[in-house]
Amino acid sequence: MSPYEAILLTIITASTPLLLAAIGELVVERSGVLNLGIEGMMVMGAVCGFVAAHVTGSAWIGVIAAVLAGIATSLLFGLLTQTLITNQVATGLAITLLGLGLSGLIGSGFVGLPGVKLANVSIPWLSDLPFVGRLVFGQDPLVYISILLTVGVAYALKYTRVGLIIRAVGQNHDSAHALGYRVVAVRYACIAFGGATSGLAGAYLSLVYTPQWIENMTAGRGWIALALVVFSTWLPARLAMGAYLFGGVWILGLYAQAMGVGIPSQLLSSLPYVATILALVIISTNRRLSVINTPASLGQGFVPDR
Amino acid sequence: MKKLLTAAASIALVSALSISAVAADKLKVGFIYIGPPGDHGWTYQHDQGRKAIDARLGDQVDTVFVENVPEGPDAERTITRLARQGAGLIFTTSFGYMDPTLNVAAKFPNVKFEHATGYKRADNLSTYAARFYEGRYVIGQIAAQVSETGVAGYIGSFPIPEVVRGINAFLLGAQTINPDFKLKVVWVNSWFDPGREADAAKVLISQGADIITQHTDSTAAVQVAEEQGVKAFGQASDMAAFAPNALLTSIIDNWDDYYVERTQAVLDGTWESMDTFGGMDSNMVNMGPFINMPADVKAMAQATTAAITEGKLHPFAGPVYKQDGSVGVPEGETLGGFGLVGMDWYVQGVDDQL
Structure with a gap:
């Protein structure tokens, strides 16, 4: 394996969980809901994915369990914020705390046990091609899923009726309601979608990235995903770019250190954040476009007036 | 993020303390951990030491711990709370707890403190590290x-x-x-x-x-x-x-022997502020x-x-x-x-x- 190939492979692994978690949150926020519980949903996905895979021996069952765990956690958020109209910020934070605590409890008997790694895709002949083989045709399945999801979300939001409804609900829930759309139901569906991808992101950590269960193994990635959504001005293409830029600068920083470039490691560690902010600020300078994409009802609860 | 962790830490603290609120006349020994005991590394070994105290001195001592405490000002709050809740001996197990531990030690002269891997000491604050x-x-x-x-x-x-x-x-x-x-x-x-x-x-x-x-x-x-x-x-x-x-x-x-020894010293009234730098010779x-x-x-x-x-x-x-x-x-x-x-x-x- 050439060094460049190794660099690119590591970058993809580092970026995929961010992209998975962020693409779901993008849909959630487009529907006008601010879910700060990504970290909690992710870590629930990570622990349930690990436990299911460890017990059954099948990584795919682990992935499914992770998705279900993410959805279940997100529906709790949905119940609180959509049906009981609690404050979305506070509820999201509570979901994160709950997820971190509950995952520790669920996983307490599974610390230090060997995990099951989700096998990489292997296509005869294609995966053996030099350089592009492993890079394009030999990734783990979740990498492809993350890319398909991003493309799918971008297409659905822009060109489909469902996307239009989601955006309408996020822009002005009163108007959407007046038009006869079921605002709360649409938001529930979006929240569940966000839970599913956050669960997948968690599964990526405990079944691919580092196949084991360690408490708090998300280590703040949910918050980075959340920031990426806002900085991408709610556009999937920019989101994917931001996630890969973040992962790329982070990994290149490690390479720079390993090669003995005399840059302080603290500076290198902060570079991914600086670079992502700079890049997204520069591409968001078109204010008109940014304002159009910002969901106007973001974070507001909706109570039908009748 | 930091705030969140603190909130998580406080929740953990409250639950940890409520469990041990029974048997008030026993010596209470508190531990502050940088990570979760389930990390299978640094914190795990400190928690093994805590369990050794439970196993060997359990009839005279209660142990409590707070996990995932961030280094810095938040640590000071958590250590203060442990001291206020009646802990007689507190182990703070990460380098970054050095100044917070020193500050809290000054406020609670009757509580004994032990800080791992640091170098600042006081009359009621010992330091320990391993080679x-x-x-x-x-x-x-x-x-x-x-x-x-x-x-x-x-x-x-x-x-x-x-x-x-x-x-x-x-x-x-x-x-x-x-x-x-x-x-x-x-x-x-x-x-x-x-x-x-x-x-x-x-x-x-x-x-x-x-x-x-x-x-x-x-x-x-x-x-x-x-x-x-x-x-x-x-x-x-x-x-x-x-x-x-x-x-x-x-x-x-291997912190087991050291933790048990220091806890015993508090029980016996022979605890003194000192610096321990144990290596292979002392089995640390x-x-x-x-x-x-x-x-x-x-x-x-x-x-x-x-x-x-x-x-x-x-x-x-x-x-x-x-x-x-x-x-x-x-x-x-x-x-x-x-x-x-x-x-x-x-x-x-x-x-x-x-």
Whole structure:
């Protein structure tokens, strides 16, 4: 394996969980809901994915369990914020705390046990091609899923009726309601979608990235995903770019250190954040476009007036 | 994020304290952890020490712990709360708790404090640390014997003296076998982030390192080594289960005896503020089983371990040269005292800058 190939492979692994978690949150926020519980949903996905895979021996069952765990956690958020109209910020934070605590409890008997790694895709002949083989045709399945999801979300939001409804609900829930759309139901569906991808992101950590269960193994990635959504001005293409830029600068920083470039490691560690902010600020300078994409009802609860 | 962690810590604190609120006349011993006890590394071993107190002195002592406490001002609040809740002895188990512990100790003169790996003391504040560098020297020798590329990768957390000392000892050990041995250092600026530790391991391996060692708290790096077919060392606890083919040995922290001894001292009223820097001789640093290596390398590692334990060998015995070629430790002298505790320079041959 050439060094460049190794660099690119590591970058993809580092970026995929961010992209998975962020693409779901993008849909959630487009529907006008601010879910700060990504970290909690992710870590629930990570622990349930690990436990299911460890017990059954099948990584795919682990992935499914992770998705279900993410959805279940997100529906709790949905119940609180959509049906009981609690404050979305506070509820999201509570979901994160709950997820971190509950995952520790669920996983307490599974610390230090060997995990099951989700096998990489292997296509005869294609995966053996030099350089592009492993890079394009030999990734783990979740990498492809993350890319398909991003493309799918971008297409659905822009060109489909469902996307239009989601955006309408996020822009002005009163108007959407007046038009006869079921605002709360649409938001529930979006929240569940966000839970599913956050669960997948968690599964990526405990079944691919580092196949084991360690408490708090998300280590703040949910918050980075959340920031990426806002900085991408709610556009999937920019989101994917931001996630890969973040992962790329982070990994290149490690390479720079390993090669003995005399840059302080603290500076290198902060570079991914600086670079992502700079890049997204520069591409968001078109204010008109940014304002159009910002969901106007973001974070507001909706109570039908009748 | 920090606020959240604090909130999480406070919740953990409240629940931990409510469990132990029974039996008020027993001595309460508190622990502050930087990570979760489930990290299978640094915090795990401290928690083993806490359990040793429970096992040996359980009829006279109650133990409580607060996990995932961030270093800095938030730690001060958590330590204060433990002291206010009636803890008579508090162990704060990470370097970054140094100033918070010192501040709280000043406010609670009747509570005894023990801070791990720091150097600031008071009448009611002891410090303790282990000479992990002794183990690093041994694994450095093993690395140089086993490595085919002559390059090892070292994953660092933060460039503090304790970590720098470990890097230096590792390379000094390796240089006794192969004077040209190369060491690549990558800092992840975190004690605990399994994903980043794994990234760093992958990066180092792709740069030619066929030995991975780390001064971070999780098992992620040894797992990557296992996956990519290179060798690795366990840190803080025996990590053989995570890398049955890759692991050569582990440096194991053993706080059990120290914790029990200090708790007993408080019970007896003989506790005094002091500085403990225990090594292999006092059983604070143990080596795990030597596996996945030829018999002669194993014999060498055992001989080195024995020599250090008996005090015949000191990793920082002069002459030791600094990175720029100047003398770090003159011939005939052995580094000790603050020169050792506050080490802020690399030895010759480290491929990194502080």
